[in-house]
Amino acid sequence: MPSLKDLRNRIASVKATQKITKAMQMVAAAKLRRAQLAAEAARPYAERMEKVLASLSSGLSGSKPLLLGGTGRDNVQLLVVCTAERGLCGAFNSSIVRLARDKALALMAQGKTVKILCVGKKGHDQLKRQFEKQIIDLIDLRGVRYLGFSDADVIGRKIIAMFNEGEFDVCTLFFSRFRSVILQIPTALQLIPAEFETAKGTHGPHAVYEYEPDEEAILSTLLPRNISVQVFRALLENAASEQGARMAAMDNATRNAGEMIKKQTLKYNRSRQAMITKELIEIISGAEAL
Known part of the structure; x- marks a missing residue:
């Protein structure tokens, strides 16, 4: 299971990629016209x-x-x-x-x-x-x-x-x-x-030049x-x-990056909450033992 630091690095990396794809989308839109x-x-x-x-x-x-x-x-x-x-x-x-x-x-x-x-x-x-x-x-x-x-x-x-x-x-x-x-x-x-x-496919009378x-x-x-x-x-x-x-x-890539950020953020929050819960259980268990 990845650590919290690894998850934070992944989220930061995907966010940086999302900024690039968004910028490329805007540039392409400007050139398209x-x-x-x-x-x-x-x-x-x-x-x-x-x-x-x-x-x-x-x-x-x-x-x-x-x-x-x-x-x-x-x-x-x-x-x-x-x-x-x-x-x-x-x-x-x-x-x-x-x-x-x-x-x-x-x-x-x-x-x-x-x-x-x-x-x-x-x-x-x-x-x-x-x-x-x-x-x-x-x-x-x-x-x-x-x-x-x-x-x-x-x-x-x-x-x-x-x-x-x-x-x-x-x-x-x-x-x-x-x-x-x-x-x-x-x-x-x-x-x-x-x-x-x-x-091709022309029928009927036509002008003669x-x-x-x-x-x-x-x-x-x-x-x-x-x-x-x-x-x-x-x-x-x-x-x-x-x-x-x-x-x-680039629009699809930006959307996919957004979905990935949501998933990684949810994973990060769950892992962080699990670690906090584990630490609380250890503190309470230690207090009861005393």
């Missing part, structure tokens, strides 16, 4: 970009650009896994890694070659245990305080350069879509060849930019999801 606004502001632009590209691609009469039509093969698959640089955010990182791991294992079971590009240290740390040979690079964003389009453009240009050099046939982006503080949705988005969700210059010239400019736009959107969604997940995780 900014990150959420940035993610919501990026969505209309990315969705509109998809609509424009879908409209342009539907009007093509000849062969499609490689970024749109692909190489015609799917033997080599590149998985771009975007996670956080830091932990203590619940299942945020592991849920993205789990989705990417399932995809990689399914592709490898089909005899495909899988390459993994990690954006974020936490995803890299988890994936290297099982896919160390498949990981080709790690893009570290720990030094970036506020995400900008230039950060995503570097990643987008790297993906396009690898594709132009024939290093892969299909590229899929993994990130977490922010829905609310308690709900972040792990998402897989195919970048190359481009797939447009807004183009004439473009100047022609569709091929516009697509040659917009398709590479679209990759950077989608990566930027994924990074912003991840930033909001990370703060939301951290806020929820």
Whole structure:
């Protein structure tokens, strides 16, 4: 049975931990608002970009650009896994890694070659245990305080350069879509060849546009930019999801610490009362003996 000093030390330790988790929760709540606004502001632009590209691609009469039509093969698959640089955010990182791991294992079971590009240290740390040979690079964003389009453009240009050099046939982006503080949705988005969700399931008449210059010239400019736009959107969604997940995780940790403090305090009081009762019994017994 632990002594009273041990119990006091435990209570003090848990209280110190509770202060830290409470502070982290408040910091995450403050950062969440900014990150959420940035993610919501990026969505209309990315969705509109998809609509424009879908409209342009539907009007093509000849062969499609490689970024749109692909190489015609799917033997080599590149998985771009975007996670956080830091932990203590619940299942945020592991849920993205789990989705990417399932995809990689399914592709490898089909005899495909899988390459993994990690954006974020936490995803890299988890994936290297099982896919160390498949990981080709790690893009570290720990030094970036506020995400900008230039950060995503570097990643987008790297993906396009690898594709132009024939290093892969299909590229899929993994990130977490922010829905609310308690709900972040792990998402897989195919970048190359481009797939447009807004183009699927459209029925009925639609407007016909004439473009100047022609569709091929516009697509040659917009398709590479679209990759950077989608990566930027994924990074912003991840930033909001990370703060939301951290806020929820630290709130749970603070509550758990409070419950632990109550239990340890009750245990301490019972032990202290038992010792006092024992001492009183010894005093009374000694007095009676005299």
